[in-house]
Amino acid sequence: MEATAYRQLLPPGGPTDARTHVEALMRAAVPERAQRPYTLVNFVASLDGHTTLGPDSRGLSGGADRELFYALRERADAVLVGPPTLAAERYKRMLPAPERRAHRLAQGRPAEPLLVTISRRGQIPLDLPFFAEREARALIFSPSPPVAARLAATVVHAGPAPLAQALRTLRADHDVRLLLCEGGPTLFGALLAAGLADELWLTLVPRLVGGASGAALLSGAAPQAPAPARLAGVLEHAGTLFLRYRL
Numbered sequence: 148m149e150a151t152a153y154r155q156l157l158p159p160g161g162p163t164d165a166r167t168h169v170e171a172l173m174r175a176a177v178p179e180r181a182q183r184p185y186t187l188v189n190f191v192a193s194l195d196g197h198t199t200l201g202p203d204s205r206g207l208s209g210g211a212d213r214e215l216f217y218a219l220r221e222r223a224d225a226v227l228v229g230p231p232t233l234a235a236e237r238y239k240r241m242l243p244a245p246e247r248r249a250h251r252l253a254q255g256r257p258a259e260p261l262l263v264t265i266s267r268r269g270q271i272p273l274d275l276p277f278f279a280e281r282e283a284r285a286l287i288f289s290p291s292p293p294v295a296a297r298l299a300a301t302v303v304h305a306g307p308a309p310l311a312q313a314l315r316t317l318r319a320d321h322d323v324r325l326l327l328c329e330g331g332p333t334l335f336g337a338l339l340a341a342g343l344a345d346e347l348w349l350t351l352v353p354r355l356v357g358g359a360s361g362a363a364l365l366s367g368a369a370p371q372a373p374a375p376a377r378l379a380g381v382l383e384h385a386g387t388l389f390l391r392y393r394l
């Protein structure tokens with residue numbers, strides 16, 4: 148697998164690749180003992196703050212962003228996604244590259260992170276390529292079990308739960324220490340309002356989108372006061388900035 152070289156601007160450092168970068172940071176950040184998983188939220192946005200181009204974010208994301216995105220998935224124990232994002236982004240298998248799955252298996256971990264989604268209305272889009280994947284695993288917090296004629300994936304129904312309780316369940320019952328939230332803006336708003344987000348990883352692509360395309364990074368529930376974020380790291384590749392904030 149050819150690795151993209153990123154310039155590390157903050158803290159100042161030499162060139163790095165996505166896997167080395169993510170593994171080193173998360174080794175230091177994820178606590179051994181905790182009541183809930185250490186939670187990263189990952190977004191890609193245009194310079195003017197749009198998070199979609201057309202129906203989803205794929206038009207915003209470039210090769211270097213995707214590489215960091217997959218390095219985060221490779222390191223995460225579980226990936227949390229809101230039902231609208233699952234549907235809009237047409238979720239497929241978590242780690243398409245066999246080399247990444249082999250790397251996890253060699254570490255004694257499941258080949259792919261667990262997909263977690265949470266819904267209060269119980270409307271989970273099951274007609275996605277992800278659920279047709281035999282090796283895929285999903286955990287669904289929702290009022291009633293998902294109903295579908297035939298799912299190849301292993302899907303466990305966990306009942307309804309507020310976000311804080313769902314995260315405690317992930318840590319206690321599924322050994323999820325690092326949780327990667329892939330959004331969208333409503334779920335991020337709810338995590339932030341409940342004090343459950345530890346870091347924001349924001350890819351800022353050098354494009355101005357304009358118009359009515361795409362929501363801002365955050366919508367729905369708002370934090371009590373503007374939430375502070377401390378810049379903890381910056382990478383750069385071909386004009387795209389990869390920002391890491393502690394929340």
Ligand SMILES: NC(=O)c1ccc[n+]([C@@H]2O[C@H](COP(=O)([O-])OP(=O)(O)OC[C@H]3O[C@@H](n4cnc5c(N)ncnc54)[C@H](OP(=O)(O)O)[C@@H]3O)[C@@H](O)[C@H]2O)c1
Nearest residue numbers: 190191198203204229232266267268330331332333334337
């Ligand atoms: N640029 C990027 O990096 C990026 C990343 C992710 C998504 N996106 C885009 O964002 C859009 C979707 O975002 P979205 O904001 O509409 O939806 P979302 O954040 O993906 O999911 C929101 C849903 O989460 C469920 N939920 C469960 N517990 C909740 C709680 N405590 N508070 C609030 N919601 C809770 C609700 O589903 P129920 O109503 O069923 O309860 C709610 O409708 C898509 O267009 C996607 O392409 C962009």
